[in-house]
Amino acid sequence: MLEKKHLAKTFTLEIIYHVGEYENSIHFIFDHASKTCAIIDPAWEIDLFINRIIDKGYKLSDIWLTHWHTDHTNSVDRLVDKTGAKITAGIHEIPYLQIEHEVQTVNDNDTIYLGETPAKVINTPGHSAGGVCYLLDGHLIAGDTLFVYGAGHCLLPGANVLDMYYSMQKLKQIDDVTILHCGHDYGIKIATTMGEQKRGNAWLVIETQQDFIKFINGMNQGSIAYPTSALNLKEIKAML
Numbered sequence: 001m002l003e004k005k006h007l008a009k010t011f012t013l014e015i016i017y018h019v020g021e022y023e024n025s026i027h028f029i030f031d032h033a034s035k036t037c038a039i040i041d042p043a044w045e046i047d048l049f050i051n052r053i054i055d056k057g058y059k060l061s062d063i064w065l066t067h068w069h070t071d072h073t074n075s076v077d078r079l080v081d082k083t084g085a086k087i088t089a090g091i092h093e094i095p096y097l098q099i100e101h102e103v104q105t106v107n108d109n110d111t112i113y114l115g116e117t118p119a120k121v122i123n124t125p126g127h128s129a130g131g132v133c134y135l136l137d138g139h140l141i142a143g144d145t146l147f148v149y150g151a152g153h154c155l156l157p158g159a160n161v162l163d164m165y166y167s168m169q170k171l172k173q174i175d176d177v178t179i180l181h182c183g184h185d186y187g188i189k190i191a192t193t194m195g196e197q198k199r200g201n202a203w204l205v206i207e208t209q210q211d212f213i214k215f216i217n218g219m220n221q222g223s224i225a226y227p228t229s230a231l232n233l234k235e236i237k238a239m240l
């Protein structure tokens with residue numbers, strides 16, 4: 001199983017890639033001071049996650065969700081049953097979440113804490129109605145809002161192409177050096193920064209609402225191929 005580790009000032013971010021049927025990327029934040037862990041979008045596995053946390057001498061205190069899709073949430077209830085971890089999700093995602101336990105809601109610009117590690121919540125609707133990204137020191141955990149040179153579809157309940165366009169405009173404000181972490185490894189590589197994506201990810205490169213809608217509709221209709229590598233604006237315009 002492919003893994004990665006990033007050491008930051010107050011936390012360590014670990015990622016396990018290609019987990020389960022839809023090959024999800026599972027993100028673990030380990031707060032050094034409190035020895036607590038947050039898992040983002042736990043799905044498919046249970047004991048693998050719990051043992052990983054216990055083996056490091058940490059306790060799973062939090063589950064942060066980016067969105068409701070079951071390939072990101074199908075371990076949540078069972079993990080809470082075993083550990084009592086607190087669940088956090090975007091306020092507008094609540095009507096769609098298929099989870100039995102109580103969920104604490106967050107909204108745009110909220111800052112939540114795992115021990116001494118802050119994470120800023122960015123509402124990024126589009127792929128779902130109440131999807132959020134979590135911005136930590138130098139790292140953006142984006143769920144399916146953004147992939148390497150791609151992005152999540154707008155096809156399931158709660159999705160909206162125009163919302164997705166506005167979410168992309170918000171994500172363009174994030175520092176170029178920020179490392180992007182996606183919910184799936186669908187691109188030509190795993191490691192990327194927001195700067196690199198702003199230069200080559202079609203969802204971020206497209207400037208106007210009109211072109212964005214044409215691009216998404218074209219993909220849904222099969223006239224535009226889903227990109228997996230960098231495109232510039234000229235190349236994208238030629239596809240529309």
Ligand SMILES: [Fe+2]
Pocket residue numbers: 067069127144152
């Ligand atoms: Fe999704």
